[in-house]
Amino acid sequence: MRFKTAFMYISVCVLGCFSFLWAGGESCAAIKVMVSIAPQEYFVRKIGAGLVEVLVMVPPGASPATYEPKPRQMVAVAESAIYFAIGVPFESAWLKRIIRMNPRMRVVHTEEGIEKLPMKARLEYRQRRERRDLESSGGLRDPHVWLSPPLVIIQARNIMDAFCRVDPAHAQTYEANYRDFVEELVGLDLKIRKILMKRPRGFRFMVYHPSWGYFARAYGLEQVPIELEGKEPTIRELKSLIRFAKNNGIRIIFAQPQFSLKSATAIASSLGGRVVVADPLAPNWAENLLKVAGEFRKALR
Numbered sequence: 001m002r003f004k005t006a007f008m009y010i011s012v013c014v015l016g017c018f019s020f021l022w023a024g025g026e027s028c029a030a031i032k033v034m035v036s037i038a039p040q041e042y043f044v045r046k047i048g049a050g051l052v053e054v055l056v057m058v059p060p061g062a063s064p065a066t067y068e069p070k071p072r073q074m075v076a077v078a079e080s081a082i083y084f085a086i087g088v089p090f091e092s093a094w095l096k097r098i099i100r101m102n103p104r105m106r107v108v109h110t111e112e113g114i115e116k117l118p119m120k121a122r123l124e125y126r127q128r129r130e131r132r133d134l135e136s137s138g139g140l141r142d143p144h145v146w147l148s149p150p151l152v153i154i155q156a157r158n159i160m161d162a163f164c165r166v167d168p169a170h171a172q173t174y175e176a177n178y179r180d181f182v183e184e185l186v187g188l189d190l191k192i193r194k195i196l197m198k199r200p201r202g203f204r205f206m207v208y209h210p211s212w213g214y215f216a217r218a219y220g221l222e223q224v225p226i227e228l229e230g231k232e233p234t235i236r237e238l239k240s241l242i243r244f245a246k247n248n249g250i251r252i253i254f255a256q257p258q259f260s261l262k263s264a265t266a267i268a269s270s271l272g273g274r275v276v277v278a279d280p281l282a283p284n285w286a287e288n289l290l291k292v293a294g295e296f297r298k299a300l301r
Helices: 002-022 038-051 071-079 089-101 149-166 168-197 213-218 235-247 262-271 285-299
Strands: 031-035 052-056 082-085 106-109 204-207 222-225 252-255 274-277
Touching (some): 031 071, 038 149, 038 168, 082 089, 106 149, 149 213, 168 285, 235 262
Parallel strands (some): 031 052, 031 082
């Protein structure tokens, strides 16, 4: 790992020099920033408009839990003014190394000010008589704060504040863009509430990976997770989940493209139901939330 980090550092220095020469030694007018995941790019562009250039670290289809940056991305780190973090596992492994590549870069934790939920253990659903809120053995907190429009308002404020500090000459523009974005978020929140108000009955939905906890809390729903911390359910847990789904009329299992569909497919097959893909990392963030809300409504029967 030390050799790999050293090699990456040398690559950054060499490629960074070439980038500087290629640009003729002149800096770009746009502020170069980096984000961890694609939904953040949506937020940053809404506030930065044409004043920023955004690079996403974890590309579509990759997992924020296991991704390793490419050398070209580390070159971009050396040229970036801001890194917008959000608390995904990728950052625990790489953020300190990223900072060492560019100590002058401002790191902004966009989730600051948000109280994170504990990841619920599968045991919560084994037997209804034993229901209780359990945290995972490591006290893991749910990082998926970008899936709740009300919480994105907090993240948007943190993004705006960072831009105003780094580029005070355009502070009024960032503030105006922030107000417009908040108005958009309020409108999106109302649309989602309207969609889910039409649900026939029920409020539980089953997911492979517990990504939708904040979304569920915002709209009066409850997610039932199949896996936890990357661990597949045991045969006994699988049977318990199938029994739980049958007792609660659950026939649709939600999965995401970054994980295996094996367990989700097995449960759906036993229920005579189907698997629906709901991607929490989709770049078309607002459109995706409306689409997923519609799918949840269909599942809540």
